[in-house]
Amino acid sequence: MASDISPKAEISPKAKIGNNCKIFPFAYIEDDVEIGDDCIIFPFVSILKGTRMGNSNKIHQGTVIGALPQDFEFRGEKSECIVGNNNIFRENVVVNRATHHGGQTVIGNDNVLMEGAHISHDTKVGNRCVFGYGTKIAGDCLIEDGAIFSSSVVENAKTRVGQGSMIQAGTTFSKDVPPYIICTKNCEYGGVNIEVARMHGVDDKTLKHIANAYRLVFHGQTSVFDAINQIEQQVPDGPFIRHIIEFMRVESLGIISKM
Numbered sequence: 001m002a003s004d005i006s007p008k009a010e011i012s013p014k015a016k017i018g019n020n021c022k023i024f025p026f027a028y029i030e031d032d033v034e035i036g037d038d039c040i041i042f043p044f045v046s047i048l049k050g051t052r053m054g055n056s057n058k059i060h061q062g063t064v065i066g067a068l069p070q071d072f073e074f075r076g077e078k079s080e081c082i083v084g085n086n087n088i089f090r091e092n093v094v095v096n097r098a099t100h101h102g103g104q105t106v107i108g109n110d111n112v113l114m115e116g117a118h119i120s121h122d123t124k125v126g127n128r129c130v131f132g133y134g135t136k137i138a139g140d141c142l143i144e145d146g147a148i149f150s151s152s153v154v155e156n157a158k159t160r161v162g163q164g165s166m167i168q169a170g171t172t173f174s175k176d177v178p179p180y181i182i183c184t185k186n187c188e189y190g191g192v193n194i195e196v197a198r199m200h201g202v203d204d205k206t207l208k209h210i211a212n213a214y215r216l217v218f219h220g221q222t223s224v225f226d227a228i229n230q231i232e233q234q235v236p237d238g239p240f241i242r243h244i245i246e247f248m249r250v251e252s253l254g255i256i257s258k259m
Contacts, residue, residue: 009041018055033066036085050078050097054085054109062092069099069121071139077101084109084127096121099139108145120157132169144179146200148193162247164196175254178217178247180210180240188257189218202240209235213244217255224248224255 003021005011011023014031021035024043029035033047036055041047044061051066059065066081068074079098086109089095093113098105099121107119108127117131120139129143132151137143142160150169155161162179170185177183180197182190192211202210213235217227228245235241248255 050080051083052080053083056086057083059089060091063089064094067094067096069096071099071121074099079103082106086110088112091115093117095119098122146196148196159253163243164193164200166193166196173256175256177256179244181214183256189214206238206240209238209241210244213241
């Protein structure tokens with residue numbers, strides 16, 4: 001089915017628009033843009049060069065996708081902003097493309113970005129994440145599947161958030177948040193994020209193992225390196241425990257604080 005494109009929308013003839021899209025008046029789409037099928041683009045949305053968008057995305061008023069990176073290293077190189085399928089971008093969201101030639105900012109599938117959220121250059125977002133009102137994600141961050149950011153969260157550059165973790169409202173953090181936990185407003189460990197972990201297929205027995213693993217990390221008197229060794233020795237092995245260990249092994253900026 002052909003797309004329904006308002007004649008009042010400004011769209012480059014070089015842009016590629018999929019089937020069955022609805023594009024409202026005053027949308028602005030540059031060249032070197034690819035948009036998949038079944039997308040809805042509301043008025044006053046800007047989709048800029050380097051954007052590669054999948055199917056069934058809904059983009060609300062005032063949002064900018066593929067904005068130039070806010071990075072002093074940017075010299076006008078050709079880079080990309082990759083958006084998957086079934087994402088919702090509410091009003092006034094900004095997603096920057098990558099800084100350097102060949103780089104990518106990536107938004108996966110089934111994410112919800114609420115009003116005023118901002119995803120900066122070269123950040124990689126997985127699937128089924130939620131970004132609350134006014135949340136700001138700096139450049140070069142990594143966010144795994146199912147992470148939840150409450151409103152007005154600030155994630156500083158080059159940090160990571162593990163799968164299934166939740167960041168409480170008003171938090172500003174500069175260290176990594178391991179998988180399946182709650183990060184409190186004081187950037188401290190607030191326990192295992194039980195309900196979301198269950199949504200990721202974690203059973204009650206494994207939840208106890210995860211809680212024991214984090215007890216060694218956050219309640220012990222050892223380094224993260226020693227805590228990982230203790231987890232390997234004391235906690236039964238399994239895919240979720242291995243993921244926690246692998247996540248913490250590659251940290252470079254440290255992890256959030258103990259309670």
